[in-house]
Amino acid sequence: MKCLELADVSYRYEGSTEYVLKNISAAFDSGKVYTVVGESGAGKSTLLSLISGLDVCKEGDVYYDGKNLRELDRDDYRAKCVGVIFQGYNLLINSTAVYNITLSMNISESEIMGRRAKKEAAFALLNKVGIDRETADRKILYLSGGEQQRVGIARALSHNPDVIIADEPTGNLDAETESEVLKILTRLAHEDGKCVIIVTHSENVTAIADEIIGIHAGNLIAGEKYRENSAFHGENGHERTKTIRENEQ
Amino acid sequence: MKNKNFYVIENALLNLGKNKGRNFLQGVMIFAVITTTVIALSIHNTSVAIIGEYKTRFGSEVNIVPETLADNLPDITAEQALLYSQSEYLRDAQVDEVKIGSGAIKLVYYLKSPESLDAFRTEVQDKGLPAGYIVDIDKAGYDRMVMPMEGLKDISLTFLLIVLALGCAIMILLSIISVRERKYEIGVLRAMGMKKQKLAMGLWVEILIITSVCFILSLIAGGLLSQSISDALLAGLMNTATEPVDISVSPQTVLQIFGVAMLFASVAGIISVSKITKYEPIKILMERN
Numbered sequence: 113m114k115c116l117e118l119a120d121v122s123y124r125y126e127g128s129t130e131y132v133l134k135n136i137s138a139a140f141d142s143g144k145v146y147t148v149v150g151e152s153g154a155g156k157s158t159l160l161s162l163i164s165g166l167d168v169c170k171e172g173d174v175y176y177d178g179k180n181l182r183e184l185d186r187d188d189y190r191a192k193c194v195g196v197i198f199q200g201y202n203l204l205i206n207s208t209a210v211y212n213i214t215l216s217m218n219i220s221e222s223e224i225m226g227r228r229a230k231k232e233a234a235f236a237l238l239n240k241v242g243i244d245r246e247t248a249d250r251k252i253l254y255l256s257g258g259e260q261q262r263v264g265i266a267r268a269l270s271h272n273p274d275v276i277i278a279d280e281p282t283g284n285l286d287a288e289t290e291s292e293v294l295k296i297l298t299r300l301a302h303e304d305g306k307c308v309i310i311v312t313h314s315e316n317v318t319a320i321a322d323e324i325i326g327i328h329a330g331n332l333i334a335g336e337k338y339r340e341n342s343a344f345h346g347e348n349g350h351e352r353t354k355t356i357r358e359n360e361q
Numbered sequence: 362m363k364n365k366n367f368y369v370i371e372n373a374l375l376n377l378g379k380n381k382g383r384n385f386l387q388g389v390m391i392f393a394v395i396t397t398t399v400i401a402l403s404i405h406n407t408s409v410a411i412i413g414e415y416k417t418r419f420g421s422e423v424n425i426v427p428e429t430l431a432d433n434l435p436d437i438t439a440e441q442a443l444l445y446s447q448s449e450y451l452r453d454a455q456v457d458e459v460k461i462g463s464g465a466i467k468l469v470y471y472l473k474s475p476e477s478l479d480a481f482r483t484e485v486q487d488k489g490l491p492a493g494y495i496v497d498i499d500k501a502g503y504d505r506m507v508m509p510m511e512g513l514k515d516i517s518l519t520f521l522l523i524v525l526a527l528g529c530a531i532m533i534l535l536s537i538i539s540v541r542e543r544k545y546e547i548g549v550l551r552a553m554g555m556k557k558q559k560l561a562m563g564l565w566v567e568i569l570i571i572t573s574v575c576f577i578l579s580l581i582a583g584g585l586l587s588q589s590i591s592d593a594l595l596a597g598l599m600n601t602a603t604e605p606v607d608i609s610v611s612p613q614t615v616l617q618i619f620g621v622a623m624l625f626a627s628v629a630g631i632i633s634v635s636k637i638t639k640y641e642p643i644k645i646l647m648e649r650n
Contacts, residue, residue, distance in 0.1 A: 161643050166643040167641075187554045187556045188554065189554075191553065200646070203549065204546060204549055206379045211375075216553050218365075218368035219553050220554060221365050267553075
């Protein structure tokens, strides 16, 4: 089922005449994992900010569930329809992990009523991503990068959004934590029917994708074509991708 | 609807505890501004009240005195003095006789209202007041008593205006610094979908709580300090020893100070709202990342 759609989306920064994204058209279905890949500065994160409603495209339109984002309240859209996992986590560092989740529930006007019920739901959600109660009661400031990333994931899920957007979700994680985070994201798409869109440089992340969207200099490149683009992967990039695929098989 | 917004207040309360250092500094500044406002307002209001009382007292106390102390002035008889006292402009038919030297006397009457002076003067003249007498209030006595109080009132008013201007400037500065410092937090909350007005409301609740606490503390501190400051100011203004003026924080003053405190909180709120309105979450987060 089509969940998100980009129709001829173009974007340039204020005061600039150069387009960062040029006429991008793509559709995203529920129940699938998408990875958006491309070299640094290609426009991947800009694409995510447009999809997540943090920014508005200059030309073209983004549709969520058939509705144009320009006509929706973007605050409500961010609070209720999409869950964003930021590369830099973007959590309230002076608050506890569990508070970050309950606050997100409150902002999204969650159906869970009562402070205690919300807190219990937040603990359950954190537990689902591997954060125990003791850790959940600690301030973000005192959590490791991996723990913060998990809290970020839990927060993105706190309002049960249809679309999960992740910007380099494993960029700061060790191999073991990366693997766990990827399992969580895959499960969200394949078991819970969410549309998961991940911006990444990591080939390990690309390996879990159902579909790959390549961006090169603001233009969309079909996934497989992109895999063959050695300019992105570096001299041995293609070989590395092949190895991952072989290992999966 | 009520429950859906309650978290904004809850979050504001939690933030007060989280940012103790900054809130304490902000509190100290607000406390200083409100305390000086309490002192200035208390002195000003008391001065105004005393001046008003003096005006009523001296303005109501009307004297019939010889224009000069000449020997050939006809005397005012007791019957005449009594006749003058039977006036609708006077509080009662009371007349006091005061010797003013060389056998001359001053007749003192008490008007219902200082505004009736002209009417009373005409009435007395119509009743046959001999030439050479004047009907007037004790201007010299009034000036002697009121001038220092006018000086005190003017000083406190100037001080109050300076404090209010400085207070507003400080609040604007503090709000800008506070919002800038919390830019990241604002960016995160906005990225989570919190609406600008709710965010602004949260910041306003925080500043309102800090201001309310400062308001209570300032009332106590200001009440204690204003008497000694007033005494010191009066001592400088009066050449002769005089009775000390009892400075008090009246309910009217409390209300005015409350208004000033709310003005400061509103200034802070408006600044926060205007800053937040300009912030775009994506820019804040991009800057930080």
